[in-house]
Amino acid sequence: MKYFLxxxxxxxxxxxxxxxxxxxxxxxxxxxxxxxxSIFVAGNxxxxxxxxxxxxxxxxxxxxxxxxxxxAAGNYEYxxxxxxxxxxxxxxxxxxxxNRSFTLLSDTVFEISIEAWKDDFASAERKHTASSxxxxxxxxxxxxxxNRSRKIWIYLPEEYAKSKKHYxxxxxxxxxxxxDEYTSPFGEWGVDExxxxxxxxxxxxxxxxxxxxxxxxxxxxxxxxxxxxxKGEGGAYLDFLTETLKPYIDKNYRTLxxxxxxxxxxxxxxxxxxxYAMLKRPDVFGKAGIFSPSFWLASPIKSLTDSLxxxxxxxxxxxxxxxxxxSFIQDVKDVQESLGEKSTAMIYSLFDANGSHNExxxxxxxxxxxxxxxxxxxxxxxxxxx
Numbered sequence: 001m002k003y004f005l006x007x008x009x010x011x012x013x014x015x016x017x018x019x020x021x022x023x024x025x026x027x028x029x030x031x032x033x034x035x036x037x038s039i040f041v042a043g044n045x046x047x048x049x050x051x052x053x054x055x056x057x058x059x060x061x062x063x064x065x066x067x068x069x070x071x072a073a074g075n076y077e078y079x080x081x082x083x084x085x086x087x088x089x090x091x092x093x094x095x096x097x098x099n100r101s102f103t104l105l106s107d108t109v110f111e112i113s114i115e116a117w118k119d120d121f122a123s124a125e126r127k128h129t130a131s132s133x134x135x136x137x138x139x140x141x142x143x144x145x146x147n148r149s150r151k152i153w154i155y156l157p158e159e160y161a162k163s164k165k166h167y168x169x170x171x172x173x174x175x176x177x178x179x180d181e182y183t184s185p186f187g188e189w190g191v192d193e194x195x196x197x198x199x200x201x202x203x204x205x206x207x208x209x210x211x212x213x214x215x216x217x218x219x220x221x222x223x224x225x226x227x228x229x230x231k232g233e234g235g236a237y238l239d240f241l242t243e244t245l246k247p248y249i250d251k252n253y254r255t256l257x258x259x260x261x262x263x264x265x266x267x268x269x270x271x272x273x274x275x276y277a278m279l280k281r282p283d284v285f286g287k288a289g290i291f292s293p294s295f296w297l298a299s300p301i302k303s304l305t306d307s308l309x310x311x312x313x314x315x316x317x318x319x320x321x322x323x324x325x326x327s328f329i330q331d332v333k334d335v336q337e338s339l340g341e342k343s344t345a346m347i348y349s350l351f352d353a354n355g356s357h358n359e360x361x362x363x364x365x366x367x368x369x370x371x372x373x374x375x376x377x378x379x380x381x382x383x384x385x386x
Contacts, residue, residue: 019072019073020070020071020072021070021071021072021073021104021105021106021107021108022068022069022070022107022108023068023069023070023071023104023107023108023109023110024066024067024068024108024109024110025041025057025066025067025068025110025112026064026065026066026109026110026111026112027039027057027064027065027066027080027112027113027114028064028111028112028113029112029113029114030065030113030114031114031115031116031117031120033117033120034082034087034117034120037082037083038056038057038082038083039056039057039065039080039081039082039114040052040055040056040057040080040081040082040083041055041057041067041078041079041080041081042055042078042079042080042081043076043077043078043079043099044076044077044078044324044325044328044357045069045071045076045078045325047218047268047269047294047296047297048268048357049218049229050081050083050084050085050088051081051083051084052228054228055067055069071104072104072327073104073105074103074104074325074326074327075101075102075103075104075322075323075324075325075326076101076102076103076104076325077099077100077101077323077324077325077356077357078099078100078101079097079099079100080112080114082117082119084185085118085185085186086118086119086185087117087118087119088117088118088185088186089114089115089116089117089118090115090116090117090118090121091115091116092115092116093116094116094118094120094121096118096186096187097115098356099323099356099357099358100112101323101356118185118186127181127182128180128181128182129179129180129181129182129188129190129193130153130179130180130182130192131155131179131192131193131196133155133156133157133158133192133196134153134154134155134179134180134192135153135154135156136151136152136153136154137152137153137154137209138151138152139151141245142244143237143240143244144240144244145236145237145239145240145243145244146216146220146233146236146237146240148214148216150211150212150214151175151176151212152175152209152210152211152212152245153175153176153178153179153208153209153210153212154207154208154209154210154249154253155179155191155192155195155207155208155209155210156207156253157195157199157205157206157207158196158199159199159205160205160207160254164254165254166254166255166256167205167206167207167253167254167255167256167261168204168206168207168255168256168261168262168263168374169206169207169208169209169246169249169250169253169255169256169257169261169262169263170206170207170208170209170263170264170265171209171211171241171245171246171262171263171264171265172191172208172209172210172211172264172265172266172270173211173213173221173265173266173267173270173271173273173274174210174211174212174213174217174266174267174270175209175210175211175212175213176210176212176213177189177359178191178192178208178210179191179192179210184359186358186359187358187359187360187363188359188363189359189362189363189366190363190366191208191210191366192208194363194366194367194370195208195370198367198370198371203370203371203374204374206263206374207249207253207255209245209249211241211245213270216233217269218269218297219231219232219233220233220234220236220237220273221234221237221266221269221270221272221273222234222269222272222273222297222298223235223238223272223273223276223298223300223301224298224300226297226298229297232298234272234273234276235280237273238273238276238277238280238281241264241277242277242281242284246262246284258286259282259283259284259285259286259314260286260287261286262284262285262286262287263285263286263287263288263289263373264277264278264285264287264288264289265288265289265290265291265369266289266290266291267291267292267359267362268291268292268293268294268357269294269297270291271289271290271291271292271293271294272293272294272295272297272298272301274288274289274290274293275288275290275293275295275301275316275335276298276301276304278312278314278316279304279305279308279309279312280308282311282312282313282314285314286314286315287314287315287316287317287373288314288315288316288317289317289319289366289369289373290316290317290318290319291319291361291362291365291369292319292320292321292324292328292357292361292362293318293320293331293332293335294328295328295331295332295334295335296327296328296331301335302334302335302338305335305338305339305342306338306342309338309339309341309342309343309345310342310343311343312339312343312344312345313343313344313345314345314346315345315346315347315348315372315373316339316345316346316347316348317348317350317368317369317372317373318332318336318347318348318349318350319350319352319355319361319362319365319369320332320350320351320352320355321351321352321353321354321355321356321357321361322351322352322353322354322355323354323355323356323357324355324356324357328357329351336349348369348372350365350368352364352365
């Protein structure tokens with residue numbers, strides 16, 4: 001009888017956890033400009049996809065713009081767009097707004113007022129912020145594995161031109177977001193300014209290579225096919241990094257090419273492909289920065305971790321924010337625990353209770369990540385910071 005009661009308690013607990021609630025988003029105020037354009041909602045419930053047609057508002061004469069969906073209980077963040085991050089909603093003066101957030105515990109209706117759109121403010125008013133140590137390596141670097149081209153940025157430490165030293169290399173996804181406010185739709189990481197400061201204070205220097213994302217961003221960064229997004233091209237993208245880009249960088253710059261000095265990092269789906277690269281090519285990449293990884297998009301990543309972790313002995317820095325949603329957080333915990341149990345990797349797990357899924361959060365913790373990966377040692381240690 002006790003066993004039966006326990007099962008009942010467990011059943012109801014699971015039912016409550018998995019309950020779905022109806023969420024309605026209503027736009028009751030928006031700029032008259034672009035009134036004929038579609039409005040989308042992008043958040044941590046759809047991998048922050050700014051133009052997902054499954055999350056477009058419908059227009060009714062009586063209700064205005066409205067979108068409804070079903071979500072499980074939890075913490076969520078979102079913004080409205082007109083199909084891309086270049087025309088995301090902003091404050092009335094064009095400045096970025098913080099992510100809208102809510103905790104879902106029941107059926108809910110949200111009334112939304114949109115003050116302005118980002119693309120209505122002249123791009124000439126935005127300033128380039130990249131330091132003098134950043135340059136564009138190529139505006140159309142060929143990616144033969146994917147039959148397309150991509151802009152590549154490179155950061156060289158100030159001392160590079162005056163020395164004969166060789167340097168570690170950090171490969172970062174979403175290259176347009178890491179150095180320059182002008183090219184980043186909603187804030188940059190400030191990697192160049194951060195490194196300039198850290199190196200001046202005595203931290204080891206490194207080269208940073210930023211690979212711009214493209215229209216197929218989710219496909220390129222996802223190793224697996226997904227019903228919602230289509231064919232996964234992550235394997236081909238990883239081949240591009242290891243067989244085309246890295247050999248070019250090693251040939252043309254003074255690098256330390258061994259795995260211990262080859263680092264990969266990214267955020268969201270960029271973090272997913274960075275983690276995948278560490279699992280699949282531990283002979284190439286020895287350290288990684290995994291910021292807000294979209295593991296939900298690629299459920300096989302957990303079984304891949306289980307099967308390959310025994311071969312992994314590198315260094316992993318994980319960041320997740322408390323405002324990103326319970327399922328996001330749990331996915332990261334599950335992967336970290338499996339990796340920690342089955343590998344000899346050194347893992348730094350950072351949980352920021354007030355952290356979000358955005359450049360502001362990733363910028364905040366970049367220096368912490370850099371200090372960890374540039375420190376000596378490959379010990380089997382799990383370090384947690386909250």
